[in-house]
Amino acid sequence: MKRALVLFNQAMRWHDNLLLSEQADVDQLIAVLVLDPAEYLTTQYGIQRASLPRLQAQLKLLLDWQKQWQQKQLVLHLRIGNTSECLQQLAQQYQAQSLIAAEPTAPEQYQQLQRTGLKLELYDINSLLQHQLRPDLVTLPKSFSAFRREHEPELWVQQPQSYAVSSQFYGVPEQALDAATTNFISRYHNPTAALLNEAAALERLIQFIWQQQAVRHYKQSRDALDGEWNSSLWSFYLANGCLSACYAWQQVLDFEQQQIANESTYWIRFELLWREYFRWQMRQHSSAWFSKNAFRPPLDFSAPVPDQRFDLWCQGKTGLPFVDANIKMLLHTGWMSNRGRQNVASYLIFELQQDWRLGAAFFEQHLLDYDCASNWCNWAYIAGVGNSGARQFNQIKQALTHDAQGDFVRRWLPEKTAAGALVHLPEAQVPVQDFWRPFLQQLKTKT
Ligand SMILES: Cc1cc2nc3c(=O)[nH]c(=O)nc-3n(C[C@H](O)[C@H](O)[C@H](O)COP(=O)(O)OP(=O)(O)OC[C@H]3O[C@@H](n4cnc5c(N)ncnc54)[C@H](O)[C@@H]3O)c2cc1C
Incomplete structure (x- = not known):
């Protein structure tokens, strides 16, 4: 047998x-x-x-x-x-x-x-490029743009498949659990935890694409810091394989054929390609991603040493409201928007001068959509290690653009009561960066 x-x-x-x-x-x-x-x-x-x-x-x-x-x-x-x-x-x-x-x-x-x-x-x-289209890891393009140019055209032919459950599955019901598993379950199972399973994934997919048609305005709304229909919220399901990336891709294509194809419908597929790019990047360089400069030689796996600024960042207590509010949201919900992730990461790396791997480890701890490739490669990308140049964000400018009235900050930092955009003013202990100054000025005059 x-x-x-x-x-x-x-x-x-x-x-x-x-x-x-x-x-x-x-x-x-x-x-x-x-x-x-x-x-x-x-x-x-x-x-x-x-x-x-x-x-x-x-x-x-x-x-x-x-x-x-x-x-x-x-x-x-x-x-x-x-x-x-x-x-x-x-x-x-x-x-x-x-x-x-x-x-x-x-x-x-x-x-x-x-x-x-x-x-x-x-x-x-769980990739878009499955075995028929599997890229060669040796010649994998270094940049996302080159990767996209090379592989995007192929994806038009990749279709999700439906498979009947094999009749070969067999098992003795008494063996479904063992003692160690039962003990662990009784210790950690929380019946009130959110159930983010396949049914929830498919419901979210249908709602986002077909019912709310939020995919029509995704490119304009995706940078919002929160909001039910601003981005897809598919990340948890994709990270856990409860949602097939090919299926999500195909649903967007169907929407484009049946309803409308615009910049936004394209952009959600563009973001799925970022996910794809990082999956292959992770496979290409494997454990080298966890080195200080990612896979750039010489590899250095020595553990980063944080200072007190890292602890404050983890608690959402840096004194920079835009950063702190995003961290508080993560601590309370297990999710943070892409824009929030980019800003808090940049602040930790460039202003607080901490090793990017500390931030990646902290995100791994808290993100319910934690995905090894998406997390570690995005952090490395912002830090400018691995394949990319550094990406430093201007948090004051970003706050003015993405939280112009300060509502997001007041929601997550209720102790902050300043009106309008003034809520974004850094606390006294925060060193003011020169490149913030024109935007701090704008912030004061705006209110
Ligand atoms: C520092 C940092 C860490 C991150 N860590 C993770 C992580 O652990 N898990 C994770 O799934 N995403 C991660 N991302 C990517 C991105 O922020 C999330 O996928 C996205 O915010 C999830 O929300 P959404 O599903 O509404 O995304 P949408 O904007 O609706 O995007 C649709 C899908 O495209 C994919 N996607 C979008 N942006 C990216 C991106 N930059 N990189 C890779 N895939 C992307 C995701 O699968 C997402 O569900 C990280 C980004 C940064 C900057």
Whole structure:
């Protein structure tokens, strides 16, 4: 009897999911999900890898996926523990010889799969460029623009597929959980955590594209700091594989054909291409991304040393209201807008002179949409390490553009009561940057 494990990490969806399909040369498939506490409860640079809300959201998602299998009278094994060990144990138990999984981008996850010693069959179900269009990592273009020019035309032919659930799935119901997993669940499961599963993803997709038609004005609204319909809020679902990027892409194309194709409808696909670019970049340079200058030699993996300014930044207490309000939003909601992320990152790196990797680790801790490639590569991009030149933002100018009346800052920093844009004035202890001055002037005259 030939058996294979099928790992559903980052593949918790029924749509466009090759992992569900009938497999040749195998008699039975054993479905499994693993949550590795090392990715959540350990620390990097002294920073816990996941906040409790991020861990709870993940756990809830995994439990929900298991329940969906149960409802279909199918067994999905959930294990909490070291990924390779859990997979090895299960393989031994069921006498499985190979492992089928979604191809990860995070080097540590890839290494865990390799360590199982099982024959691996990895399918890149979460990229736009899947196996037929797989770029060559050796000749991968360095810049996003070159990457986009080269690969965008191909994407017009890439279609999401629908796969029937294979009848090969097999499992003993009593083996669905083990003791360690049950203990972990009773300790960390929070029934009130938000359930950000495939159903929520598809509902959000339909609402954003078709019902609200928010995709029509996305290019104008995407830089907003908050708001339900200003950006797609697909990031959590894409990061966890609950939403297929190809499916989202195709839905936008369908909207363009049936309703309207404009700059905004194009721009959401443009942003999905940024995600794509960083996925391949992460694969190309792998662990070298975690070096001080990313993959630029010489590699330096020594841990960054923060000073007190980093702690204040983490608490949203730098004294620069625009930065602090964005951090408070992250701490309270587990999400921050792209514009907010760029500004707080730039401030940490350039004004507070801290190592970019500290900020990336802090984002990893708190972002519910944490995604290894999108997070670490975006941080490196702003810091100007890896492939890019530095991108420094002018927080006062940005505050005037994106929070002209100061409402966002007052919402997240209720102790700030100054009227209008005056709320953006830095506190006395904040060193005033020369390039802020004209905008500080504008800010005072505007109010
Ligand atoms: C410092 C920093 C850290 C980031 N960390 C993450 C992260 O951990 N996880 C994550 O998903 N995104 C990350 N991003 C990218 C981006 O900020 C978020 O994807 C976006 O804000 C999520 O909101 P949305 O889904 O409404 O995005 P939308 O504006 O609606 O964009 C649609 C989708 O395109 C993708 N996308 C958009 N912008 C980017 C980008 N700059 N890079 C890569 N993909 C993008 C996302 O998948 C997003 O869901 C980071 C950006 C910065 C500057």
